Amino acid sequence: MEEAFAGKRVLITGGLGFIGSNLARRLVKADAQVTLVDSLIPEYGGNLFNIAGIEDRVRINISDVRDEHSMKYLVQGQDYLFNLAGQTSHMDSMQDPQTDLEINVRAQLSILESCRKYSPAAKIVFASTRQIYGKPDYLPVDERHPLRPVDVNGINKMAGEWYHILYNNVYGLAACALRLTNTYGPRMRVKDARQTFLGIWVRLLLEGKSFEVWGGEQLRDFSYVEDTIDALLLTAQNDAANGKVFNVGGEPVVSLLETAQLLVEANRGGEYAVRTFPAERKRIDIGDYYADDRLLREAVGWHPKTSLAEGLRRTLLYYQNHLYQYI
């Protein structure tokens, strides 16, 4: 599926981050001309080590998506824009809602305005999130499920997603959005739980410490990052995806407790403590979630290839070798 990108110009916002850097690796292999935009804000996902080994085959532009002038220049002449930069922490969005708004709403609008004016032929794939569904009415959650975000981050990501679809519909830009579930794998942030709770679990496990499972009965689906990237690449190259929003899910559906057990098994040891859900998180807890992603499967032929057990094994292997680059 990478063939379509040979010789193409590709811009990735959040390009030094978890998903962005893994995507860059795939695109570099495909001989795409890749530019990575990243702000390298310490609390977010960017890390120069993420592109170790490919640093000479990508162009790195350190700037923030809130910098309209930078983005206006960078979008020009691109064939593809993978728009992955975002503030992802739900707690941070509650403590500093305006910053979340600037990144997840205002910057998105200015990126789209830049594309409309200066790069109308670029195909745009936006990384949205299942967080915008809120607490599900039914399972699995399909794309027709009502949107009821339970935090500022969810509201803002919803607006950012809608801008993309609107600009597709009204201005004829080619844009689509993927509502990602819990994405995990090598190069994710493990310093803390800002990007995913699996990150801090992996770190603590490898440091020989006990990690905490909050609640434990909640059902989730997880997407190994290479499967997520398949979805990004397939929707980017497929016109049938334009103007559409797709769930990206993962197999199997598991409880948090089962996930913790799988992680400990993959590590051949380790321990965790089950803890009551903290009150401040309880208010924005969504209970069970897993995605119906048949729309994506049918539209572009995507399917996940990596089981959770295998994905966790590969993730641990990566951090066993490189943990010191991430903490």
Add this chain to the structure above:
Amino acid sequence: MEEAFAGKRVLITGGLGFIGSNLARRLVKADAQVTLVDSLIPEYGGNLFNIAGIEDRVRINISDVRDEHSMKYLVQGQDYLFNLAGQTSHMDSMQDPQTDLEINVRAQLSILESCRKYSPAAKIVFASTRQIYGKPDYLPVDERHPLRPVDVNGINKMAGEWYHILYNNVYGLAACALRLTNTYGPRMRVKDARQTFLGIWVRLLLEGKSFEVWGGEQLRDFSYVEDTIDALLLTAQNDAANGKVFNVGGEPVVSLLETAQLLVEANRGGEYAVRTFPAERKRIDIGDYYADDRLLREAVGWHPKTSLAEGLRRTLLYYQNHLYQYI
């Protein structure tokens, strides 16, 4: 229903505008202590003439809801906040999306942050819009209908509405939102169609000119401003409304052509031309819309009292006397 407001401190954003000024008149009659915030930006709805006769019984504060410092001070000590300020023009939101975002998204978040920090006991009623539904899947549209905004204004109003509900749910602020349909009546903007197309119809009719009906078959419901204000007052004083979103509709459901005919009849003469929907509007046209507002009726005992024919008659009477103050 105004009795609950006697002696209470009430802040109205957009207080010199169409709905805000009519609301102020009702609250002044009820002996509330009313503060009106308005930016008086010429393209928006504020007009000092709107408070002619009550100017000595309200406090007027000329400032913009984007001015965080002003809002932080003004919300303090209020019992009620009617949060009506907004950018309402769909075309303006497409031509200058960032300004729409600043007013309808960022300012809303900072108002809510100010309330959370400095006025947590104030009850907040937010003026949302039926525009966020987009093109209806079914009629009449109830509050469970999916949200699919078709313009930047709709996306931004949706985010603003969600912030209000979120702050109710997470922080215990008392807030609710009304999704207003086409509101009309004395003190609406008639200079152009920025607030409502009925405005420019009324102006042209009274100037003896032909007005334009775009399309004509589209069904709509209209809410006479005094009925809209009943909804604002009832939801403000009723705790059962907290955290909820309500449609506000109107009777009867009519086509745009029927509306034009009713307006001409109310004026005892006048003419209009039926015109094909302009291409630039067609892309964001939503077809038929009318609201199911039973939730509001059941929750707070609201019902509309003014028929469209009677409302149009009163509106024309107002502008026959005062048109020169509005053009």
